[in-house]
Amino acid sequence: MNRTIERQRYLIDFTIASLARRRGRNLGLFAVYTLLVFVLASASLLGYGLRKEARTVLAASPEILVQHLLAGRHDLIPESHLAALRDIRGIAAAEGRLWGYYYDAGMRANYTLMVPSDRTIEPGTAIIGSAIARLRNLGEGDAVHFLSPKAKMFRFGIAGTLPSESELVAADVVLVSEADFRAFFGFPAGMVTDIAVSVRNPKEVATVSAKISRLIVDARVVTRDDILRSYESLFDWRQGMITVLLAGAVLAFVILAWDKAAGLSAEERREIGILKAIGWETSDVIAVKFWEGGLVSLGAFLVAYTLAYLHVFHFGGALFAPALKGWATLYPDFRMVPEISGQQIATIFFLTVVPYTLATIVPVWRAAIIDPDTVMR
Amino acid sequence: MTGSPFLALQGIAKIYNEGRHNEVRALADIDLDLEAGKVTVLMGPSGSGKTTLLTLVGCLARPSAGRVTLEGRDISGMPERFLTAIRQRTFGFVFQRFNLIPGLTVADNVMLPAYPLGRPHPELKARCRELLEMLRIGDRADAPVQWLSGGEAQRAAIARALVNDPAVVIADEPTANLDTALTAEFIGVVEMLKAQGKTLILTSHDPRICDAAVVDRVVEMRDGRIVGGR
Amino acid sequence: MRTSGRPSSKVIALLVAGGVSCLATLVDSTVRRDTDLASRQSRAALVASLGLTDLSLFTEARYTRHPAMADLHSAFQDHPAAWDHFPTAAWVGPPQWGNQGE
Numbered sequence: 206m207n208r209t210i211e212r213q214r215y216l217i218d219f220t221i222a223s224l225a226r227r228r229g230r231n232l233g234l235f236a237v238y239t240l241l242v243f244v245l246a247s248a249s250l251l252g253y254g255l256r257k258e259a260r261t262v263l264a265a266s267p268e269i270l271v272q273h274l275l276a277g278r279h280d281l282i283p284e285s286h287l288a289a290l291r292d293i294r295g296i297a298a299a300e301g302r303l304w305g306y307y308y309d310a311g312m313r314a315n316y317t318l319m320v321p322s323d324r325t326i327e328p329g330t331a332i333i334g335s336a337i338a339r340l341r342n343l344g345e346g347d348a349v350h351f352l353s354p355k356a357k358m359f360r361f362g363i364a365g366t367l368p369s370e371s372e373l374v375a376a377d378v379v380l381v382s383e384a385d386f387r388a389f390f391g392f393p394a395g396m397v398t399d400i401a402v403s404v405r406n407p408k409e410v411a412t413v414s415a416k417i418s419r420l421i422v423d424a425r426v427v428t429r430d431d432i433l434r435s436y437e438s439l440f441d442w443r444q445g446m447i448t449v450l451l452a453g454a455v456l457a458f459v460i461l462a463w464d465k466a467a468g469l470s471a472e473e474r475r476e477i478g479i480l481k482a483i484g485w486e487t488s489d490v491i492a493v494k495f496w497e498g499g500l501v502s503l504g505a506f507l508v509a510y511t512l513a514y515l516h517v518f519h520f521g522g523a524l525f526a527p528a529l530k531g532w533a534t535l536y537p538d539f540r541m542v543p544e545i546s547g548q549q550i551a552t553i554f555f556l557t558v559v560p561y562t563l564a565t566i567v568p569v570w571r572a573a574i575i576d577p578d579t580v581m582r
Numbered sequence: 583m584t585g586s587p588f589l590a591l592q593g594i595a596k597i598y599n600e601g602r603h604n605e606v607r608a609l610a611d612i613d614l615d616l617e618a619g620k621v622t623v624l625m626g627p628s629g630s631g632k633t634t635l636l637t638l639v640g641c642l643a644r645p646s647a648g649r650v651t652l653e654g655r656d657i658s659g660m661p662e663r664f665l666t667a668i669r670q671r672t673f674g675f676v677f678q679r680f681n682l683i684p685g686l687t688v689a690d691n692v693m694l695p696a697y698p699l700g701r702p703h704p705e706l707k708a709r710c711r712e713l714l715e716m717l718r719i720g721d722r723a724d725a726p727v728q729w730l731s732g733g734e735a736q737r738a739a740i741a742r743a744l745v746n747d748p749a750v751v752i753a754d755e756p757t758a759n760l761d762t763a764l765t766a767e768f769i770g771v772v773e774m775l776k777a778q779g780k781t782l783i784l785t786s787h788d789p790r791i792c793d794a795a796v797v798d799r800v801v802e803m804r805d806g807r808i809v810g811g812r
Numbered sequence: 813m814r815t816s817g818r819p820s821s822k823v824i825a826l827l828v829a830g831g832v833s834c835l836a837t838l839v840d841s842t843v844r845r846d847t848d849l850a851s852r853q854s855r856a857a858l859v860a861s862l863g864l865t866d867l868s869l870f871t872e873a874r875y876t877r878h879p880a881m882a883d884l885h886s887a888f889q890d891h892p893a894a895w896d897h898f899p900t901a902a903w904v905g906p907p908q909w910g911n912q913g914e
Contacts, residue, residue: 212700214820219690219697221819226685259867262852263880265860270881279881302863306874315871317878323861334868370851371858376868377877399881401863432865432880439879479681482642483695483742484670486663500823507830514837518844533872542848543841577666578642580681581633581754703818 220496239505242557245451246513251522252444257544259436267401270427281396295413297405301397314535318379326382331361335369336376336535353389376537459564467568481577490573498565502558518543587615594648608634609806621782626803632785640673640752641665674743676753680735682727689723692741713741733764750781757788769794
């Protein structure tokens with residue numbers, strides 16, 4: 206047993222000594238592979254974290270939302286539907302929601318204006334999301350002026366900001382009173398943006414939404430499950446796309462490793478011949494190649510995973526922020542809950558370490574079974 | 583070793599690329615007994631088959647026909663793995679162009695044949711140092727082998743051949759690239775090894791070697807056959 | 813002859829260090845977990861009390877701000893075959909709705 210370990214250590218000694226002969230090239234290769242695995246692992250951790258976040262946080266969103274559709278577009282829905290909805294058996298409550306978008310031309314930012322149902326806002330005041338507070342440098346007691354779509358200036362005193370830990374869900378939210386909301390947008394009386402419905406028995410959501418569809422034929426009914434599902438698939442398949450793209454890069458790298466291992470120079474072949482002549486077995490030569498591929502890719506994986514963890518959970522995925530942000534000037538400053546699953550780490554491991562190692566070993570097979578007397582010929 | 587030869591070859595033939603158009607009959611009808619503790623030189627012009635014979639003696643290759651007996655054991659039919667094991671423990675090789683692995687240090691090169699055996703590292707290092715001191719290149723241990731002079735490279739190659747303490751040292755054209763002074767030094771090393779009880783088998787067409795006092799036996803070869811000896 | 817450590821010792825030490833740093837991420841995630849879960853609780857509470865439906869990650873357009881609320885055609889506001897204007901469209905696809913009710 207000790208002998209086997211000692212022997213493998215000698216083989217590692219040899220592997221390192223021979224890698225050190227082209228230190229610059231091999232370190233460069235290691236660095237590039239680490240970078241690649243780092244991006245892959247970051248995308249995976251960020252995607253998984255956001256998916257988990259959406260799944261748990263949005264589980265508290267309204268059970269059913271009823272929207273009115275007009276010519277394929279979201280339209281306002283009359284409050285008169287509320288009474289009819291409340292009559293449906295199984296519905297615990299139905300409530301009109303008022304929300305809409307405001308484009309702040311000065312800041313080139315989109316805000317979501319909302320009338321909250323859980324608190325009363327004094328007319329002429331607003332509570333703002335903390336990303337807006339940061340962007341416009343606002344605090345309690347300050348005031349903002351918004352130019353309404355009807356070209357009228359509105360002044361809102363800042364009555365408070367939403368807690369900063371809520372930025373992931375309410376970075377751009379501006380809470381205003383109903384009177385202000387309707388006046389600002391010229392929102393017609395008797396209409397609301399959509400209707401939130403809660404049901405008595407969560408198992409009856411499907412039945413209830415079918416009833417709602419029959420009652421309001423031009424409505425679109427969105428259930429909480431739909432919301433969760435859309436987030437699941439949103440991050441799922443986009444992260445899948447990125448994984449596929451990066452898997453392409455990993456594959457390219459594997460091909461490089463394969464080519465490097467298969468295209469042995471005459472020099473390298475002679476070296477294998479020498480090793481065999483002085484008493485190395487075929488398996489020793491292959492073991493050296495195994496260590497070469499394994500040490501490089503395992504090292505790259507360990508370093509890259511650690512960096513990816515720091516990147517995503519301590520630096521908020523800063524490198525991906527430009528892609529997530531897009532044209533937006535408003536971007537939540539969020540701290541992700543570190544969600545790691547063993548399966549996810551195993552996937553990254555098998556995607557990066559195994560193919561690279563195999564690509565280093567397999568092509569050497571043929572060179573390794575070279576006759577030991579070749580060096581004498 | 584009681585009377586019977588250390589290494590015996592009977593009816594050996596070696597054919598390369600057998601059955602193909604580029605078939606080469608390198609050796610035919612070789613019968614040769616080698617005694618332990620002696621210095622034997624296989625002499626002949628290039629193409630006489632002496633190097634091929636050396637590969638058969640050193641278990642680097644198997645004969646196409648005939649029998650190789652090492653210490654009374656028939657090894658000509660053994661699978662590659664067993665030959666490797668025998669080679670590791672019984673033979674040390676000094677190749678014509680030394681075949682040191684460039685980029686590695688002298689010490690790393692010397693220790694290479696011992697790696698698959700998994701000996702404890704301090705012991706192996708001590709052995710390596712001892713050999714390099716014995717061959718008077720101890721101060722070059724950490725130098726990359728490409729920095730060595732011809733004589734130093736040969737001594738590094740000899741140290742590598744000796745690291746597993748083999749009974750037999752095989753050297754192919756050891757003085758081909760050496761001047762007179764270095765050849766004399768090499769013969770000194772051969773004398774030292776012989777004094778330590780090693781069996782040496784060399785190939786050469788260099789009269790400086792063949793006529794050396796330390797040589798016990800010269801086997802003359804031509805066209806793949808043994809044509810004489812003394 | 814060199815007496816410093818063998819290459820294999822150094823490499824094994826480096827790999828162990830890498831492994832330890834990977835394990836340290838697990839420790840770090842457990843240590844943070846309580847405070848982070850508390851802040852997630854407060855997010856969920858706000859979602860419940862305000863009736864929020866979406867993450868405010870992408871604020872550039874209404875179908876990226878509220879992927880779950882955007883109407884069915886909003887990913888193709890200009891033309892069904894139009895290129896998307898927004899880089900975040902690489903992250904957010906048009907919502908896919910399952911069968912609702914019967």
